[in-house]
Amino acid sequence: MTYRGVMVIGEQRGGVLHPVTYELLARGRVLADKLSEELSCVILGHEMEQFAEGMIQRGADVVYVVDDPALKHFLPRPYATALTRLAKEAKPEIVLSAATTQGRTIMPLIAAKLDTGLTADCTGLDIDPLDRSLLQTRPAIGGNVMATIKTPTSRPQMATVRPKSAKPLPADEGRQGRVVLKTYEANIFSTCEELVEFVKDTTQDVNVQDADIVVCGGKGLKTRDNFHMIEELASLLGAAVGATRDIVDLGWVGYPHQIGLSGKTVSPKLYIAIGLSGSVQHLAGMQTSETIVAINKDEDAQIFQVADFGIVGDLFDVVPELIEKLREKKNGKCVREG
């Protein structure tokens, strides 16, 4: 039997479907359409069948629900065992997972068991029109080059994909698909691993990736003291604070705030870019944001090429005024100008 179709590995946390599943489906849909093949999505857990319809609405043709109480919480070996078994049965030519902790942990195990290659942390995926193989693009050599990697001799072709690097497709309630409920004999999940407790890492408690609004500051702010304006604006908007690499290198904020090629990739509803030029490395981490507002005194700054709204002006005039207006609004004063 030949290898056919694209398979994406969905994720759940505590029995709730993780949104990265829909991002993977959007990626997978493009590839499956280019190959004129089916897109399947796998979800592992216990009693997860209720989420299958949503996955079909977001692009899946087939949903495999692998159900077992032993899969309720993520454990590397049982998950890798179940997915290897399914990949051997379904024989997809491409397998994608998110470059999350789960994906990064299990994909190398699966690739080793299937005796195939794996490209980690891809930012771009495409199909080579010449031989229909997967083109897997990722930053390499410290982000200085973008390398496109192929897996020419083994199947499936496997890749992990950066979360937030693709937008989910809108739900299409009319989409049809198949749901395949899979159960395996319980002894295949036996493992020496045990989930003892889930402890949140509060040292990295800056979740720019999950925020609906991100306010990001760049070197135009000039000093650490001035960066407080970014923090205040973010606080008034209920937003997360982002920064360019230069700001992180200066030590004004920690690495978890860095947005861009060598930092986090974000796709919030609103991205406010203040005093940053919009280097290619920065744009790589934020250009899928829904609405981008840029404030820069240089009208030729590259950030304006991706901005939906641009304010050409001195941030030291614009931002304090914005903060003042938001403070007034918060304090219940009506702000109206003629």
Ligand SMILES: Cc1cc2nc3c(=O)[nH]c(=O)nc-3n(C[C@H](O)[C@H](O)[C@H](O)COP(=O)(O)OP(=O)(O)OC[C@H]3O[C@@H](n4cnc5c(N)ncnc54)[C@H](O)[C@@H]3O)c2cc1C
């Ligand atoms: C391998 C590699 C990986 C990288 N990864 C990343 C990454 O992940 N993220 C990232 O951000 N960068 C990254 N970089 C760095 C990137 O190339 C740029 O150096 C960086 O993004 C520039 O930061 P900036 O926009 O804050 O500063 P600048 O480019 O110096 O821009 C400052 C901007 O502020 C404006 N400005 C100045 N004063 C004012 C004012 N008073 N009012 C309004 N505007 C003002 C200026 O017009 C200018 O556009 C990477 C570089 C390399 C080589």
